Amino acid sequence: MLLAVEQYNLNRKENEPKVNLFINDDKWNPDNAPAYEKLKKEHDISVAFVSHSNSTINIQDHVLKDKVILVNPLNNGELLDSLNKNTFKIAKSTEQANGLIAIRIIELGLKKTAVFKFPNDYMTRASMEVKRLLEKSNV
Numbered sequence: 001m002l003l004a005v006e007q008y009n010l011n012r013k014e015n016e017p018k019v020n021l022f023i024n025d026d027k028w029n030p031d032n033a034p035a036y037e038k039l040k041k042e043h044d045i046s047v048a049f050v051s052h053s054n055s056t057i058n059i060q061d062h063v064l065k066d067k068v069i070l071v072n073p074l075n076n077g078e079l080l081d082s083l084n085k086n087t088f089k090i091a092k093s094t095e096q097a098n099g100l101i102a103i104r105i106i107e108l109g110l111k112k113t114a115v116f117k118f119p120n121d122y123m124t125r126a127s128m129e130v131k132r133l134l135e136k137s138n139v
Helices: 002-011 034-043 053-058 060-066 094-107 121-136
Strands: 047-049 069-072 087-089
Touching: 034 060, 053 060, 053 069, 053 121, 060 069, 094 121
Parallel strands: 047 069, 069 087
Antiparallel strands: none
């Protein structure tokens, strides 16, 4: 992200806005909405990128109240489809994105596979899709 913002700012036209990128780690903890609050307070952000479902859901009321656009660049799927009008998803569905992992395992002819997951919605949906496709191919 830092490189992309730097390249954009170096090559933007005079009439195009400069982009400032501020980063705060919520440590993958959905109860850590203070990471969002800190960015909003210190930098008056207009757009927030949050790359996991639980925190995306957790700050829904905040972004709506603050009129901030929330983008989840990583996750997509039914769970996030019901969120407010300020929330956007740009990735393939969770199942599509993670199904590619299973397809590659199958292409490589790997027969012994272990799937480990973090116990949240995204990782559960991701791993279940990998498992489904692998079992379908007798892996």
